[in-house]
Amino acid sequence: DAKTTQPPSMDCAEGRAANLPCNHSTISGNEYVYWYRQIHSQGPQYIIHGLKNNETNEMASLIITEDRKSSTLILPHATLRDTAVYYCIVRVDNQGGKLIFGQGTELSVKP
């Protein structure tokens, strides 16, 4: 079963930052937080992952609270092409290719 809780849907204005929350209150010390997104009719796409420090890449930033019980994915300047379902996943690093997806957050970026 998924170990994360996400809001089912969110809206964001184009050009504004999109902040997607994820609750993972039962996360273990060796579990990472991963974010994927799935644009309609495509396969999921890896965005970013982290253990306890905040992370940033060309796509997004990941902010993990100090107690690691929640995190926020930030898309700094959302575009219409960022409209997708965003999945937050927690897992240990030695589980191979297995990902357990929850229901995710459907982000709608509006003009």
Next chain:
Amino acid sequence: KAGVTQTPRYLIKTRGQQVTLSCSPISGHRSVSWYQQTPGQGLQFLFEYFSETQRNKGNFPGRFSGRQFSNSRSEMNVSTLELGDSALYLCASSLAPSKIGEQYFGPGTRLTVT
């Protein structure tokens, strides 16, 4: 570099038939995972192959099987199809099972069982 390719993209079968889906990973990737996506159950892990060996298996009946070839290409087979097997079947590849952050998904095969 070409992405993950899956064939066919769309497939219609009838109940009781069997089906084979194919996945070609990104060149150099040796790990392939398969997922089933349905509106009701979401994305569910089926199995994972690395170096022609199944490393991990999800909670699916034995009608679902897979294999991986020496060139890392993978196939999955579903026998005795049921209406509930209608789904989008996705495969994902990575260099190795540990490289989960570099896992790339294909576009999927849309299977409809009538």
